[in-house]
Amino acid sequence: MPDTVATPSRRADSLTRDTIIDAAIVLLDTAGEGGLTFRALAARLATGAGAIYWHVADKDDLFTAASDAIVVRAMQDAPPDDTPQAGIRAVALAMFEAMDAHPWLGSALSRAPGQLPTVRILERLGRQVDALGVPQDRQWMAACALLNYLLGVSGQNAANAVIARERGLERAHFLDTLAGAWSRLDAQAFPFARKVAGQLRAHDDRADFLAGIDLIVHGLQALQGGR
Amino acid sequence: MPDTVATPSRRADSLTRDTIIDAAIVLLDTAGEGGLTFRALAARLATGAGAIYWHVADKDDLFTAASDAIVVRAMQDAPPDDTPQAGIRAVALAMFEAMDAHPWLGSALSRAPGQLPTVRILERLGRQVDALGVPQDRQWMAACALLNYLLGVSGQNAANAVIARERGLERAHFLDTLAGAWSRLDAQAFPFARKVAGQLRAHDDRADFLAGIDLIVHGLQALQGGR
């Protein structure tokens, strides 16, 4: 056999929206939020900066498209409902993991309220809220409370990760210095912060996150059927 | 009396950190997050762009200093504790109002986790959590849950306000178009989102926000004393 390439394996893939989004995700994951640049993206895709605008409206569009891709995967990972409580936990945990793996996701989601990525999450949460027996006229509030808590937590965790990365510290070391700063706060003005500084150092993000979810679910159960 | 100015009322106020921070807040309030620019700030302060760096480390420093000024005022507005429940509600509401008045605050706070502004809020929440009778080893989790929920909600509301502003729409009109988009989503994939689209249009941010706080507080009360 001559060594002519049998199947030409044409790299013919002219730029695609999906190709761009995937490259954007890689860039965000490896270089952080500031690493997503049209120039860097163009370089990685071996094309001109302007070409990207043919497939993507602008940077916001790109950013929320990247988020949506991650959220879709996360929602697939979340196993189908067992009990409503378990379903809510599963969705929350899937998002927690996703935000942990992609620290830019939190800020992307909060920058695009009401857009597809957050609606996907709300949809999943809402169905469980319904299954939980929360009265119709409270379901919006209930699902939003869960979503907002979820976004709040992961936003903070992600910010921690981002800052730790920027300063080139381990996450643990970063929390350590933070806890140190807290315990040096004024004793009169910040008794609580000083008291919990140790817990800041030692706490388990995931466990605390789920405990918060349980708190809200517990509150929701009290609404069951009632009115 | 001759019209020589009695007290020279010297404008002598050479640049001050506080002057800069106040100007930054005005800029953020009037021109949005993108309006805070060292050049714009310098123009407003009638100085050179570089001068600002003498009093402020960098843009992040300026941003969280501006946040802190707002948070301090908000915490002062929150009346001293009545019952713990009322205290938590008061802190939450004060922050809600602050974020409503300064839509950039949400993103500023989530960008500076563990820094002074958020610690101030956590401190206030934590004391109420303690007063509520939550066991010591759960107080960190409890206060964080409240804080994270609070930041999550206001982040979303603020993002709504920012986007509505950018597109030059009334907030209500923005929610209207959003609700329209939701009700046009695929019926198979988004039954819940379609169902609550109307509530998205009509809902009261503040009421829903407080309902969520109550949900968490309700969950916290179940922890009282126990363990």
Next chain:
DNA sequence: ACCTGAACACCGTTCAAGT
């Protein structure tokens, strides 16, 4: 000690011009 403002190394986005 504090301020000036030009200079540096970037951005997102546009748009004529190419294929």
Next chain:
DNA sequence: ACCTGAACACCGTTCAAGT
């Protein structure tokens, strides 16, 4: 229809030079 890449109008930050 899709891509190129120079050009435009910005940024944050630095730093010699001034007072």
